Ligand SMILES: [Zn+2]
């Protein structure tokens with residue numbers, strides 16, 4: 001059994017959205033065939049609430065340390081996945097075709113993908129925007145949270161892992177949606 005490239009715990013094979021991948025229960029990381037990542041993101045068998053819960057529980061910040069491929073041991077290449085206000089840094093081994101995602105990153109990518117998909121739902125977005133307009137309190141809080149977001153490409157993890165920061169994933173997802181809408 002291969003060891004987790006970040007924390008060294010034994011990884012297990014799991015079934016995730018119908019795909020077989022390796023998971024570290026200790027740190028929450030996933031090792032995924034690169035070619036499968038998009039397909040996994042496009043499935044939505046896992047309820048949104050569960051994905052949010054996983055992000056809250058597991059996501060801290062993308063590992064800045066070099067990560068060695070659990071299969072061939074070479075240092076994986078850092079690759080940014082840029083979203084409007086969120087950056088996830090993945091680790092890629094091109095020869096093995098593998099991607100390492102730190103704890104919570106897979107769930108975050110799935111949520112971000114979902115946010116992009118629901119961009120088509122303009123009515124819901126307009127409703128949300130109206131709610132913000134008609135509730136000065138909520139809008140003020142939203143703007144405060146938004147201002148507190150690190151400028152891309154700072155990792156979202158800093159914001160989420162700071163104890164006194166009340167930033168919630170919902171706010172970020174809202175921000176992503178609003179930013180997408182503005183384009
Ligand atoms: Zn681990």
Ligand SMILES: [Zn+2]
Nearest residue numbers: 069072093096
């Ligand atoms: Zn490799």
